[in-house]
Amino acid sequence: MTRFTPAELEAARDRLVPDVVADGLAVLFCGINPGLMTAATGHHFARPGNRFWPALHLSGFTPRRLHPSEQEELLSYGLGITNVVARASARADELTAEEYREGGRLLTLKVARLRPRWLAVLGVTAYRTAFDDRTAQVGPQPRPLGDTRVWVLPNPSGLNAHWTPTTLAEEFGRLREAATRE
Numbered sequence: 001m002t003r004f005t006p007a008e009l010e011a012a013r014d015r016l017v018p019d020v021v022a023d024g025l026a027v028l029f030c031g032i033n034p035g036l037m038t039a040a041t042g043h044h045f046a047r048p049g050n051r052f053w054p055a056l057h058l059s060g061f062t063p064r065r066l067h068p069s070e071q072e073e074l075l076s077y078g079l080g081i082t083n084v085v086a087r088a089s090a091r092a093d094e095l096t097a098e099e100y101r102e103g104g105r106l107l108t109l110k111v112a113r114l115r116p117r118w119l120a121v122l123g124v125t126a127y128r129t130a131f132d133d134r135t136a137q138v139g140p141q142p143r144p145l146g147d148t149r150v151w152v153l154p155n156p157s158g159l160n161a162h163w164t165p166t167t168l169a170e171e172f173g174r175l176r177e178a179a180t181r182e
Contacts, residue, residue, distance in 0.1 A: 004037070008040060014087045014088060015039035017042060017044065017086075019110075021082060024114070025080045025117070026078035027117070028118070028120065029120045031084070033087060035047055036090050041069070044071050045068055051165055052156040053068065056079075058166075058173075060173060084100060084121070084126050092123070092155075108145050119145060119149070120151045120153050122153050122154070123152075123154070124137065139174070151178070
């Protein structure tokens with residue numbers, strides 16, 4: 001794996017990382033925003049401590065654990081990745097409430113255009129802010145975005161210690177089961 005200096009990571013601040021999307025996906029996963037490692041590599045969830053890729057595999061979404069550099073392979077499984085806020089930052093707490101709300105508005109337009117069956121937002125606080133839903137909890141949401149059902153997943157960051165790798169994979173698995181029933 002490429003090692004980046006602190007200066008190289010800082011130089012990635014505010015970069016945009018292209019979505020991995022296609023029309024009609026089964027699930028469009030939506031991160032909060034790209035981290036600096038993601039922006040430096042151009043690969044979603046690239047920080048080694050992030051548990052997105054292990055949870056995706058352990059929950060049965062993918063037949064093996066993918067490396068972030070293999071993100072385009074997700075499309076062959078009917079999966080994709082986007083973000084609520086497009087710009088990269090070192091931490092999600094650097095984002096403003098206005099950025100989240102604007103991200104929610106833009107995400108609604110993106111979902112209307114791409115028509116995934118499920119939108120899976122990775123972070124309950126991000127979802128609450130972006131969609132002005134203070135009572136949202138992890139799990140399926142009662143309010144769809146058009147024809148797209150919404151599921152809030154825990155943030156897979158290694159900093160989110162409340163969710164263990166096992167419980168994170170179990171929650172991803174609940175979404176996978178719901179997505180395969182349809």
